[in-house]
Amino acid sequence: ETGVTQSPTHLIKTRGQQVTLRCSSQSGHNTVSWYQQALGQGPQFIFQYYREEENGRGNFPPRFSGLQFPNYSSELNVNALELDDSALYLCASLRRGTENIQYFGAGTRLSVL
Amino acid sequence: TQLLEQSPQFLSIQEGENLTVYCNSSSVFSSLQWYRQEPGEGPVLLVTVVTGGEVKKLKRLTFQFGDARKDSSLHITAAQPGDTGLYLCAVSHGSSNTGKLIFGQGTTLQVKP
Numbered sequence: 644e645t646g647v648t649q650s651p652t653h654l655i656k657t658r659g660q661q662v663t664l665r666c667s668s669q670s671g672h673n674t675v676s677w678y679q680q681a682l683g684q685g686p687q688f689i690f691q692y693y694r695e696e697e698n699g700r701g702n703f704p705p706r707f708s709g710l711q712f713p714n715y716s717s718e719l720n721v722n723a724l725e726l727d728d729s730a731l732y733l734c735a736s737l738r739r740g741t742e743n744i745q746y747f748g749a750g751t752r753l754s755v756l
Numbered sequence: 757t758q759l760l761e762q763s764p765q766f767l768s769i770q771e772g773e774n775l776t777v778y779c780n781s782s783s784v785f786s787s788l789q790w791y792r793q794e795p796g797e798g799p800v801l802l803v804t805v806v807t808g809g810e811v812k813k814l815k816r817l818t819f820q821f822g823d824a825r826k827d828s829s830l831h832i833t834a835a836q837p838g839d840t841g842l843y844l845c846a847v848s849h850g851s852s853n854t855g856k857l858i859f860g861q862g863t864t865l866q867v868k869p
Contacts, residue, residue: 645798676855685762685844685859686799699849699856733798737855745855747798 646670647736647748655754656724664719664751668736674698675717676745677709680731692717693739721753729755759783760845760860768866772834777863779845780827786848788828789857790819793842835867 646669656662668675674693678686688701692711706722715736721728731750737743761780769775779788787806791799803812805821805828812819816839818831832839843863849856 645800647798674855676857678857678859683862683864685760685846685862686857688849688856688858691854691856699854701856735798735855739854743855744801745857747800749797 645746645748647734647746649732649734649748649751651751652749653752653754655756657756658724658726660724660755661720661722662724662753664721664732664734664753666717666719666734666736666748668715668717668734669738669746672736672738672746673715674737674739675711675715676735676737677717677719678733678735679703679728680733680750682730686733689719724755726755729753758861759858760847762843762845762860762863764863765861766864766866768868769835771836771867771869773867774831774833775835775865776829776831777843777865778827778829779860781847782826784825786825788821788825789846790828790830791844791846791859793844793862794840799842799844832865835865837867837869840865840867 648667676691677689680686690700695711711717733750735745735747737745790802793799808823808825810821816833846857846859
């Protein structure tokens, strides 16, 4: 149990639709990162939020966007879904300035048909 | 091309066997992490190695950081079915550990009873 909760656990969408994934970070953690993990691959860094501001972004197009709320929970939004967006989406939280250990949620499995 | 190359990509062994997985790069890193991910879960941190030549042990798992801090290995002694999972190495994007991780593609380990 990592204390990081993601919802929903599974989601099916069709190409062109929009999706919002949610992450509740561990208590006291002010930094949230989002990753995309294709089947059989390692996670790829999408972006990070620190104190409600985007703080670094990987090689993902602008249709991937996010938010972090005052309680440090976070959302990942993906517009104009493509078939290749089918993946496991992971969020991870840490408390910057301490031991900087990142804790991952179990992920949301997104299928785009 | 991947920054971190893991090998082998897939390994299926019998309970009790020993194995080694590798994480290689041409870049130098200040630290490197190993994670294990079980089906339906997010990655869980096993160890962080920081010093070139460093060896860390976690029960039957032995982690080594290369002298030049470009590569690492994970050795498992007397593997058990509970060791089954995806083993990932990761480094921080940038100089400090702020949670923006670059992962290798992973080694899928299956240990048969």
